[in-house]
Amino acid sequence: MMDALSIEHVSKSYLLEGVSRPVLKDVNFQVRRNEIVAIVGASGCGKSTLLRLIVGLDDAYRGSITRGGPDGSASAKVGMVFQDHRLYPWLTIEGNIDLAFDNTDLSASARRGRVRHYLELVGLGDYARAYPRQLSGGMAQRAAIARALAQEPDILLMDEPFGALDSILRMRLQDELLSIWERNRVSIVIVTHDVEEALYLADRVLVMEPNPGRIRDVFEVGLPRPRDRGGFGLSDLKKRCLSTLV
Ligand SMILES: Nc1ncnc2c1ncn2[C@@H]1O[C@H](COP(=O)(O)OP(=O)(O)OP(=O)(O)O)[C@@H](O)[C@H]1O
Ligand SMILES: [Mg+2]
Incomplete structure (x- = not known):
């Protein structure tokens, strides 16, 4: 193989x-x-x-x-988690993760479900609407991990x-x-x-x-x-x- x-x-x-x-x-x-x-x-x-x-x-x-x-x-x-989190500052955490589903044919509600799944996976379920600047360094890093995983x-x-x-x-x-x-x-x-x-x-x-x-x-x-x-x-x-x- x-x-x-x-x-x-x-x-x-x-x-x-x-x-x-x-x-x-x-x-x-x-x-x-x-x-x-x-x-x-x-x-x-x-x-x-x-x-x-x-x-x-x-x-x-x-x-x-x-x-x-x-x-x-x-x-x-190929998905990547960078050394610095590289989240887009003008998007919320859920908005950042949702980007992973651009160019897919998922419905809006399926997208919401997937975003929620990956947020919970990294323990950020309560921070969907927060902006990157409102997170600690470790939380932002976890959001970046969720974003990379969401790309499957x-x-x-x-x-x-x-x-x-x-x-x-x-x-x-x-x-x-x-x-x-x-x-x-x-x-x-x-x-x-x-x-x-x-x-x-x-x-x-x-x-x-x-x-x-x-x-x-x-x-x-x-x-x-x-x-x-x-x-x-x-x-x-x-x-x-x-x-x-x-
Ligand atoms: N854009 C660049 N222009 C010129 N030199 C660069 C550039 N990016 C990295 N380097 C040089 O390449 C070398 C390797 O850098 P790199 O960031 O890959 O190291 P690293 O192993 O990831 O280090 P660290 O563990 O500190 O993150 C360094 O000497 C750095 O100065
Ligand atoms: Mg490095």
Whole structure:
């Protein structure tokens, strides 16, 4: 079966004050259908840049990126949760999520139902009519997650989606994400600073190193779910993972 995502020999440079600076160098990996891949690595090693290339916001790179759709075509629907929430400030939270249903043939009442469903999923049922500025950072981030999920993407890209959340909420949303992933056949690439989060969620963890950004190590997690956050399996992997990071 076709991989959900295939990144082959991807390199990218940015022009900074007239000088070309390599940011990504020969990045290669595949994401299988329904796989969760986490990317960890130092600040500035090119993680957000890589996601921008994958989602198609920037096509100035070398190499190839293939997004395999569920029907075997190369036209997967890709959803993205950015590092900053990027909600439209002039729309309410429900208005922001409702945008996901533009270009669908859902009726107005079906749309309302779907918006409500995704709002409740992230615990924002009471904030449908609020504007982004009226939410805390973590709430806005949750709204952005709801918006991405509402698109029902084949591939979900998440750039530090839980970074602004307290640890309890973070764990709850990690579990929520896993249950959404179990119900829907979605492939996930999640960038995180948190090695524990990466190992708890992912089937594979890619460790990147900077200057220029490249993949240094790949860890197969291979532990059954639900995983024991405090278990030996995860703590042993964490030790090995951290030793390549620092
Ligand atoms: N538009 C741009 N123009 C020039 N350089 C850029 C641009 N965007 C990013 N960079 C540079 O590319 C490098 C990688 O940035 P990127 O945002 O991908 O890192 P990151 O791994 O996501 O870091 P963080 O963990 O801090 O979010 C950095 O050195 C940054 O300065
Ligand atoms: Mg980033």
